[in-house]
Amino acid sequence: MPATAALKHDAYRPTSARSVGAPHLRPVTFHAPETVIYAQGDDARYLYRIQYGAVRVFRLLADGRRQIVAFYLTGETFGFEIGALHGFYAEAMVNTGLTTTERCSAGTLTHELVEIALKAMIRAQEHLLVVGRQSALEKMAVFLLDLAKRQECEAVIDLPMSRADIGDYLGLTIETVSRTISKLRAAGIIRLHSARSFEIVKPDRLRMMSV
Amino acid sequence: MPATAALKHDAYRPTSARSVGAPHLRPVTFHAPETVIYAQGDDARYLYRIQYGAVRVFRLLADGRRQIVAFYLTGETFGFEIGALHGFYAEAMVNTGLTTTERCSAGTLTHELVEIALKAMIRAQEHLLVVGRQSALEKMAVFLLDLAKRQECEAVIDLPMSRADIGDYLGLTIETVSRTISKLRAAGIIRLHSARSFEIVKPDRLRMMSV
DNA sequence: CGGTGTCTTGAGTCAGTTCAAATATTGTGG
DNA sequence: CCACAATATTTGAACTGACTCAAGACACCG
Numbered sequence: 001m002p003a004t005a006a007l008k009h010d011a012y013r014p015t016s017a018r019s020v021g022a023p024h025l026r027p028v029t030f031h032a033p034e035t036v037i038y039a040q041g042d043d044a045r046y047l048y049r050i051q052y053g054a055v056r057v058f059r060l061l062a063d064g065r066r067q068i069v070a071f072y073l074t075g076e077t078f079g080f081e082i083g084a085l086h087g088f089y090a091e092a093m094v095n096t097g098l099t100t101t102e103r104c105s106a107g108t109l110t111h112e113l114v115e116i117a118l119k120a121m122i123r124a125q126e127h128l129l130v131v132g133r134q135s136a137l138e139k140m141a142v143f144l145l146d147l148a149k150r151q152e153c154e155a156v157i158d159l160p161m162s163r164a165d166i167g168d169y170l171g172l173t174i175e176t177v178s179r180t181i182s183k184l185r186a187a188g189i190i191r192l193h194s195a196r197s198f199e200i201v202k203p204d205r206l207r208m209m210s211v
Numbered sequence: 212m213p214a215t216a217a218l219k220h221d222a223y224r225p226t227s228a229r230s231v232g233a234p235h236l237r238p239v240t241f242h243a244p245e246t247v248i249y250a251q252g253d254d255a256r257y258l259y260r261i262q263y264g265a266v267r268v269f270r271l272l273a274d275g276r277r278q279i280v281a282f283y284l285t286g287e288t289f290g291f292e293i294g295a296l297h298g299f300y301a302e303a304m305v306n307t308g309l310t311t312t313e314r315c316s317a318g319t320l321t322h323e324l325v326e327i328a329l330k331a332m333i334r335a336q337e338h339l340l341v342v343g344r345q346s347a348l349e350k351m352a353v354f355l356l357d358l359a360k361r362q363e364c365e366a367v368i369d370l371p372m373s374r375a376d377i378g379d380y381l382g383l384t385i386e387t388v389s390r391t392i393s394k395l396r397a398a399g400i401i402r403l404h405s406a407r408s409f410e411i412v413k414p415d416r417l418r419m420m421s422v
Numbered sequence: 423c424g425g426t427g428t429c430t431t432g433a434g435t436c437a438g439t440t441c442a443a444a445t446a447t448t449g450t451g452g
Numbered sequence: 453c454c455a456c457a458a459t460a461t462t463t464g465a466a467c468t469g470a471c472t473c474a475a476g477a478c479a480c481c482g
Contacts, residue, residue, distance in 0.1 A: 132382030
């Protein structure tokens with residue numbers, strides 16, 4: 001039963017949002033690394049679009065276990081909730097700029113909102129497939145390929161998240177994450193520039209592992 | 212790595228839908244147990260509301276591993292998709308009656324649709340928490356409590372699904388599901404009327420285990 | 423440079439899996 | 453209604469992939 005302590009994080013630090021929007025554009029709020037964007041129980045008033053940076057959305061169990069339900073990258077939108085309150089936490093993982101839109105504003109938005117909500121649902125269900133039924137190696141393969149696809153460059157991956165984040169996303173411990181990455185490196189499938197920057201050398205080998 | 216063979220199922224049997232609607236009411240289609248309602252790749256034209264019965268929605272991996280992403284019971288609605296095609300399979304688990312609505316019809320439907328879609332998303336994300344981070348015992352506790360809450364009667368649970376279904380939903384093998392149920396029974400927390408019908412004797416004990 | 427946090431690696435353990443077999447349970451034809 | 457076949461569930465024993473605990477390597481920052 002994995003359990004990466006997340007409580008030591010900054011879940012209780014005040015949000016360090018600072019508006020730096022250009023005068024006539026929708027203002028961009030800035031969020032420093034490891035700071036809260038919204039917390040479980042907060043009013044769910046806005047949708048957030050990432051201009052630059054990366055965000056994790058997660059939930060905590062009473063004993064500190066954490067499940068990250070999604071990572072969001074530049075250009076993506078998050079912040080859906082069913083009620084008036086957030087059921088999850090959202091934190092910036094690196095320097096992040098966000099623009100907000102009122103959740104319940106113009107009716108024209110509704111159609112787009114449904115699309116985005118459905119996309120989030122599908123992604124959660126696909127994630128379920130990975131977390132519930134795959135080995136550590138398969139999980140990492142899926143994760144890396146997904147990340148590569150969502151970033152501009154398909155070959156070089158910059159990880160905005162720590163090993164602990166990856167573990168809490170895939171349902172693994174940090175040690176297993178690290179060991180799995182080492183195995184992929186030893187097999188010549190990926191090359192590490194640093195702990196947070198990879199190059200996918202043999203994407204086909206990854207793809208073979210991922211289904 | 213669990214792998215309940217699902218291919219032997221009826222995924223390739225033709226759908227046995229038969230309309231038996233009363234003349235002036237929305238027609239109800241009937242689906243026999245273990246029959247396909249829609250398959251991965253089918254046109255996603257309708258939303259389905261369950262009048263009676265129970266449905267599983269799942270996805271298959273190439274090697275036959277199956278992940279059930281959701282069970283739907285009487286009164287619930289399923290069939291959301293992001294594109295024009297279904298990304299998942301839906302099968303009736305018992306005798307099931309469904310009413311359909313066009314997915315993209317009347318604008319008045321939209322608000323309700325958003326609500327249902329968001330609920331499905333939240334449920335998928337909560338399920339992620341269970342599958343990714345909980346022990347077998349915790350998973351079963353959450354599962355049973357959820358099922359009890361969604362059925363009329365809170366104390367007696369009629370399982371419309373097999374052990375294999377439960378396993379593929381929770382990310383466990385049928386053996387582990389069975390053993391876990393045996394443990395709950397031995398602890399006097401549940402009583403079995405039959406393999407598919409329980410009584411929750413000590414719901415508090417279950418609740419204690421479920422977080 | 424020392425200090426602090428992150429990442430990697432090693433060794434032993436355990437929860438859940440696999441394989442195998444016994445026991446219900448359900449359905450079917452006579 | 454019963455006997456038999458087929459299916460579903462339970463239980464046992466051994467195995468293993470991922471976890472836990474512990475220590476070492478690395479990187480970043482003042």
